[in-house]
Structure formats: C-alpha cells, structure tokens
Amino acid sequence: MNKIAVKVDDLTVAYNYKPVLWDIDLEVPEGVLMAIVGPNGAGKSTLIKSILGILNPIAGSVSIYGKPYKEQRKKVAYVPQKGSVDWDFPTTALDVVKMGTYGSLGWIKRPRQKEKKAALEALEKVGMLSFKNRQISQLSGGQQQRIFLARALVQSASIYFMDEPFQGVDATTEIAIINILKELRKAGKTVIVVHHDLQTVPEYFDWVTFLNVKKIATGPVKDIFNDDNLTKTYGINYKVSIQE
Amino acid sequence: MDLQEYFSLVFSDYTLRTITLGTAILGAVCGMLGSFAVLRKQSLLGDAISHAALPGIALAFLITGVKDSNTLLLGALVSGLIGTFWIRGIITKTHLKSDTALGLILSLFFGFGMLLLTFIQKQPNANQAGLDKYLFGQAATLLESDVWLMAVVTGICLIILLLFWKEFKILLFDADYTKTLGFNTKFIDILITSFIVLAIVLGLQTVGVVLMSAMLLAPAAAARQWTNSLATMVFLAAVFGAFSGVFGTAISASQNNLSTGPVIVLVAAVFVLFSFVFSPSRGLLFKQIRFIKNRRDLKLHKTLAFMHEIAKTHENISHPHTVKILNNFQGFTKGTLKKLEDKSYVTLQDNMWSMTDKGFKIASNLYNQQDNNE
Numbered sequence: 001m002n003k004i005a006v007k008v009d010d011l012t013v014a015y016n017y018k019p020v021l022w023d024i025d026l027e028v029p030e031g032v033l034m035a036i037v038g039p040n041g042a043g044k045s046t047l048i049k050s051i052l053g054i055l056n057p058i059a060g061s062v063s064i065y066g067k068p069y070k071e072q073r074k075k076v077a078y079v080p081q082k083g084s085v086d087w088d089f090p091t092t093a094l095d096v097v098k099m100g101t102y103g104s105l106g107w108i109k110r111p112r113q114k115e116k117k118a119a120l121e122a123l124e125k126v127g128m129l130s131f132k133n134r135q136i137s138q139l140s141g142g143q144q145q146r147i148f149l150a151r152a153l154v155q156s157a158s159i160y161f162m163d164e165p166f167q168g169v170d171a172t173t174e175i176a177i178i179n180i181l182k183e184l185r186k187a188g189k190t191v192i193v194v195h196h197d198l199q200t201v202p203e204y205f206d207w208v209t210f211l212n213v214k215k216i217a218t219g220p221v222k223d224i225f226n227d228d229n230l231t232k233t234y235g236i237n238y239k240v241s242i243q244e
Numbered sequence: 245m246d247l248q249e250y251f252s253l254v255f256s257d258y259t260l261r262t263i264t265l266g267t268a269i270l271g272a273v274c275g276m277l278g279s280f281a282v283l284r285k286q287s288l289l290g291d292a293i294s295h296a297a298l299p300g301i302a303l304a305f306l307i308t309g310v311k312d313s314n315t316l317l318l319g320a321l322v323s324g325l326i327g328t329f330w331i332r333g334i335i336t337k338t339h340l341k342s343d344t345a346l347g348l349i350l351s352l353f354f355g356f357g358m359l360l361l362t363f364i365q366k367q368p369n370a371n372q373a374g375l376d377k378y379l380f381g382q383a384a385t386l387l388e389s390d391v392w393l394m395a396v397v398t399g400i401c402l403i404i405l406l407l408f409w410k411e412f413k414i415l416l417f418d419a420d421y422t423k424t425l426g427f428n429t430k431f432i433d434i435l436i437t438s439f440i441v442l443a444i445v446l447g448l449q450t451v452g453v454v455l456m457s458a459m460l461l462a463p464a465a466a467a468r469q470w471t472n473s474l475a476t477m478v479f480l481a482a483v484f485g486a487f488s489g490v491f492g493t494a495i496s497a498s499q500n501n502l503s504t505g506p507v508i509v510l511v512a513a514v515f516v517l518f519s520f521v522f523s524p525s526r527g528l529l530f531k532q533i534r535f536i537k538n539r540r541d542l543k544l545h546k547t548l549a550f551m552h553e554i555a556k557t558h559e560n561i562s563h564p565h566t567v568k569i570l571n572n573f574q575g576f577t578k579g580t581l582k583k584l585e586d587k588s589y590v591t592l593q594d595n596m597w598s599m600t601d602k603g604f605k606i607a608s609n610l611y612n613q614q615d616n617n618e
Contacts, residue, residue, distance in 0.1 A: 054424065099414050102410060
C-alpha cells in the first residue's frame with residue numbers, strides 16, 4: 001500500500017443545526033485519481049472546502065502527508081467550481097493563471113519572469129496558450145474551466161482538489177481535462193475530484209468515495225463501484241448496468 | 245464669475261485653490277477605492293457607511309461642544325466603522341442578504357443621526373448652527389489643513405494599494421482560492437474596507453452624507469467601461485474622480501450659489517453616461533453599430549449562398565441569371581447586389597447577374613468550419 005496523502009478523522013461540519021458532513025473518516029492513498037460521488041446536498045464540495053480550511057469544521061481533523069494542512073499548503077492545489085467567481089472581472093487569462101504562483105510568492109512580492117514562464121507553460125498544457133491575453137469574460141465555459149485547471153497546475157502541488165471540473169464543459173474539453181488528470185496521476189500526484197457523471201467513473205477514475213452526509217464507502221473503483229453502494233448512496237435502486 | 249475667470253483665478257486665489265485641490269484629491273481617492281467596492285459588488289456599502297457616519301458627527305459635537313471639523317470627522321469615522329462591522333455581522337451571523345443588512349443599518353443610523361441633529365438644534369448653544377452642512381456638504385468650508393489631511397490619507401492609501409496590489413486583486417476575484425493559498429483574507433478584507441470608510445469620512449465635509457456614495461461608484465462605473473485591466477480601471481477611476489472634483493468646483497464657483505457637492509456628483513454622472521454610450525468595447529453605441537454590421541454581413545452571405553445554390557445547377561457557374569429570381573428572397577435589396585459586385589463576387593449586366601469564380605469559392609466555403617469564425 002502507498003503512503004497516505006490525505007487523512008480525515010471524525011470530520012463533522014454543519015452550517016445550521018443539521019450536519020452537512022457527519023463523522024467522516026477518510027484515507028486517500030498517494031497517487032490515486034479519486035472521484036467523490038453522491039447526490040446533491042451530500043456534502044461533496046463541503047468536504048473539499050473543509051479539508052482546505054475554507055470552512056471551519058465543528059469537529060475532526062485533517063492531515064496532509066501526516067501533518068496539519070497549514071504546514072502543507074504548498075503541496076496542495078485547488079480548482080474551485082467555475083461558477084464561484086465573477087468572470088466579468090477585468091483581467092486576462094494569463095493573469096488568472098499567474099494567481100497560482102501567489103501562494104509560493106507570499107505577501108507583497110510580485111510575480112516576475114519566472115512566474116510568468118510557469119504560467120505560460122501551464123496555459124500551453126491545457127491548450128490555451130493562444131488565449132493568454134483574452135479578457136476572461138470572452139472565454140467559453142470550457143475554456144474558463146481550463147484556465148482554472150492551469151492556475152492549479154502552476155502551483156506544482158502533490159495533491160489536487162477539484163470541484164466539478166466537468167460541469168458544463170463540452171466533450172472536447174472533458175477529454176482534454178481527463179487526459180491532464182491522468183498525466184498528473186502518472187507523475188505520482190494525487191487527484192481528488194467531485195464528480196457527477198456516474199457513467200464515466202469506471203473509465204476515468206481508479207479510486208472512489210461514496211458520500212451522503214456520512215461516508216458510505218471508499219476504495220478502488222473495481223472493488224466497490226457496485227449497485228449495492230450506489231443504492232446506499234443515492235437511496236434508489238441504482239443499476240450500474242446503465243453503462244451498457 | 246464665469247468659467248474662464250475661474251480657471252484664471254484658480255492658481256492665484258487662495259480659497260479657490262484650496263477648494264479645487266481638495267475636491268480633486270477627494271475625487272481621486274474615492275475613484276481608486278470605489279473601483280474595489282464596485283468589483284466586490286459592494287456598491288451600496290459606501291451609501292450605508294456615509295449614512296452611518298451621521299450620528300458620529302452629532303455625538304462628537306454633543307460630547308466636545310466644539311465644531312472642530314477634525315473632531316467631528318473622528319466621530320464620523322468611529323460610527324462609520326461601527327456601522328460597517330454591524331453590517332458584516334448581520335450578513336455572517338443571520339440569514340439576511342447583504343442588501344437587507346445595508347438598508348437596515350443605513351436607515352437606522354441615519355434616523356438616529358437626524359434625531360440627534362434636531363435635538364442639538366433645540367440646545368441653547370450659539371455654536372450649534374451649521375452641523376447640517378454635513379448632510380449635503382459644503383466645499384467652501386474646506387481649509388488648507390483639511391486638504392493636507394486628504395493628501396496624506398490619499399498618499400498612505402496609494403502606498404498600501406501598491407504594496408498589497410496582488411493580494412487585493414486575488415481577493416476581489418476569488419476569495420476562497422486566496423484562502424487556500426495561505427493568505428489571511430480577513431486582514432486584506434478589513435484593510436480595503438477601512439480605507440473605503442476613511443475615504444468616505446474625508447468626503448463628508450465636501451459632498452455630504454447623502455451623496456457621498458456617488459463619489460465612490462460613479463468614477464469606477466465609468467472607468468470599467470473603458471478597460472479590461474484592473475490597474476487601468478483603478479487609474480482611470482482616479483482620473484475621472486479628480487476631474488469631476490475640479491469641473492464640479494469650477495461650475496459651482498462660476499454659477500453663484502450652486503452647491504458644490506451635488507454639482508460634483510452630477511459631473512461624475514456625466515462621465516458615467518458618456519462612458520456607457522461611447523466606450524468602444526462595452527458602450528451602447530458601438531455595440532449597436534457592431535450588431536447592425538453583423539446582421540448586414542449575415543444577410544449578404546445569405547444572399548450569396550442563395551445565388552450559389554442557383555449557380556451550381558449550371559455547368560458554367562457564371563451563367564447569367566435574371567435579378568428577378570432574387571426578388572422573393574428574404575432580406576435581398578439592390579444594395580446587397582451592389583455590395584456583392586463591389587467585392588467582385590458577382591458581375592452585373594442589364595438586370596442579369598452571374599457569379600464569379602471568386603464568389604463561387606467564397607460561397608461554397610461559408611461557415612464550413614468553426615475556425616473561420618475566430
């Protein structure tokens with residue numbers, strides 16, 4: 001078994017009275033490409049946001065390679081949901097990707113040639129180099145998603161968290177993104193993705209976590225991606241057989 | 245005094261120079277900080293803060309009994325800040341939306357402020373007259389020391405802006421992501437908000453509680469129309485703000501008895517109106533022109549495609565056809581035909597048209613590939 005990249009213990013999160021996440025224990029081994037699946041309101045985004053310290057949990061702890069997240073920030077990159085920002089913001093694609101270097105720069109220091117070069121390389125990786133000076137509102141939904149991906153790639157992290165990167169993108173972009181994710185895995189990175197399309201889980205991912213407020217199951221796709229777990233998670237009699 | 249006289253006097257007359265400088269600096273700093281408020285969709289925050297400052301002015305007077313502008317503005321600053329933190333508190337602690345929180349604090353503080361003002365007016369104190377100038381502002385009361393204070397605050401604000409430019413920008417665009425990178429977003433947020441409060445308080449004496457928010461929003465809204473770069477936007481907003489201040493003062497000084505604050509705000513509104521209509525990329529005028537031109541091009545292409553359909557049924561593509569067969573085609577005009585001839589896609593002869601090789605080639609490749617649209 002590989003090293004454990006992300007470990008979550010007894011995590012409980014609530015916005016109001018009812019918990020959104022209840023007592024989650026989770027271990028993600030290094031080097032997997034993992035999908036988090038579950039119905040709407042299951043707490044998938046909340047789980048990622050709590051691991052990343054965007055939300056304060058009621059109880060529980062998170063460790064990245066055995067240490068608290070705060071000490072390991074530079075090992076972690078985040079791709080938020082595309083809809084979480086205002087794309088009419090006055091800036092260019094290259095500028096957004098450069099933001100990925102801000103974390104390693106720290107306070108006050110400005111990005112320079114080195115950072116610009118890294119941002120351009122990331123843009124090339126996602127096939128968006130020719131759009132570098134485009135105002136971000138003039139990009140299509142798929143292109144905006146690629147920009148977000150490039151921004152995370154620039155962080156050159158070990159663990160990538162992505163919140164629905166396939167939402168509202170066309171088939172070409174979906175394939176482009178999944179290829180990049182598979183490349184990341186090949187390079188030994190750990191990639192954790194909130195995912196909605198159950199049909200593509202076996203094709204895209206090798207690890208899966210079923211979530212519905214509680215953790216239902218987590219493990220290799222080939223062992224646990226079955227009707228039983230899907231039914232437990234989605235509450236209806238779900239058949240994987242829809243794949244055929 | 246007319247405008248010409250004003251501009252000849254502005255460099256020699258002490259009072260005029262002080263007022264003009266003051267309104268220009270105020271306009272610049274408000275435009276700069278207003279850009280951030282607009283991009284954070286906190287346009288109304290300025291309105292709430294300026295109204296929330298009123299009870300502070302009244303209380304400062306009640307406590308000290310003197311009408312020193314610095315003391316009163318200190319009171320305004322404190323109550324403005326309290327109002328701001330209450331708004332933030334309401335938004336985070338309750339389920340009320342931000343517009344509700346803003347409206348609530350705005351009216352509550354303003355009501356309390358007005359109550360205190362009427363209470364003060366009933367006091368047997370000869371000193372009380374003139375506090376109500378803070379409602380609509382009175383630029384004429386600006387002293388050199390006030391202008392110095394504005395200049396110093398603007399200078400500090402500029403330094404902070406340059407130092408934390410990267411942090412401000414990323415927080416404005418994507419706050420959650422900023423947090424994951426390890427930045428203290430609360431600190432950046434409080435820094436921006438505090439400077440917005442400071443700018444508003446500085447403007448109260450000149451523009452007044454009621455109209456102050458326009459000083460923040462108008463230059464920024466105008467600037468956004470002209471650029472897609474944050475740096476240019478902030479710079480332009482500062483320039484627009486400063487010009488609004490100067491022109492507003494000039495107009496009010498040259499037309500006797502026109503109150504300066506409202507005139508400045510109206511000048512800023514003219515900048516906004518002009519920008520909404522005439523900016524090249526976002527302005528209504530050019531948008532409409534582009535729209536009409538696009539439709540014309542499409543119609544032209546559609547006609548060409550129709551002709552292509554007819555021409556390709558003949559072995560010789562330049563076989564002449566009568567113009568009449570085009571008459572029933574939607575959107576076809578003589579002008580279209582003339583344009584097609586100008587582009588030498590077709591040739592015309594006595595009410596007959598025939599397609600050229602060039603026209604045929606263009607027509608058969610129209611909109612074939614997505615890439616052609618780029």
